[in-house]
Amino acid sequence: MASRDGDKVPCAPAEIPSELRGLRMTRQRREVYRVLLHDRDHPTANEVFRRVQEDMPTISLATVYNCLDALVDHGLVNQVNFDREPSRFCVNLTPHVHFQDRDSGRIHDISFKEGCRLTDLLDLPEGAEVSRLELTIRGTLPKGS
Ligand SMILES: [Zn+2]
Secondary structure (H helix, E strand, O other): OOOOOOOOOOOOHHHOOOEEOOEEOOHHHHHHHHHHHHOOOOOEHHHHHHHHHHHOOOOOHHHHHHHHHHHHHOOOOEEEOOOOOOOEEEOOOOOEEEEEEOOOOOEEEEEOOOOOOHHHHOOOOOOOOOOOOOOEEEEOOOOOO
16 A cells, blocks of 8 residues: 555656656656655645745746646546545556545555456446546545555
């Protein structure tokens, strides 16, 4: 399970290629992407903005939104929506569901058990094709996880 403290990836902007999935990685996009890779706690756009500002004080919120849109459009980042809360952003591109801990509010990525797909559990009509799957679980996790 990914936790905020245990899943830090050292990632300097220089390590991010100048182009990813056809998207030119400008300095701003690089910085936004780096922030998302560094702390995988599903931040909102505002949280990303505040983190990017630490190294790039002149960046605007609108620019951060534009960068996030471009990263989402190119499949580098997933936009995650929880009820009516502001969208959050997730760089984990492997199939997973989100578990929101009721006590801390933190969102954890939960992967599927080996060989298991969620669609195997659903009574889908024959021939149905799932193009996008979003599942959020709310509950409490054991302390320390
Ligand atoms: Zn996630």
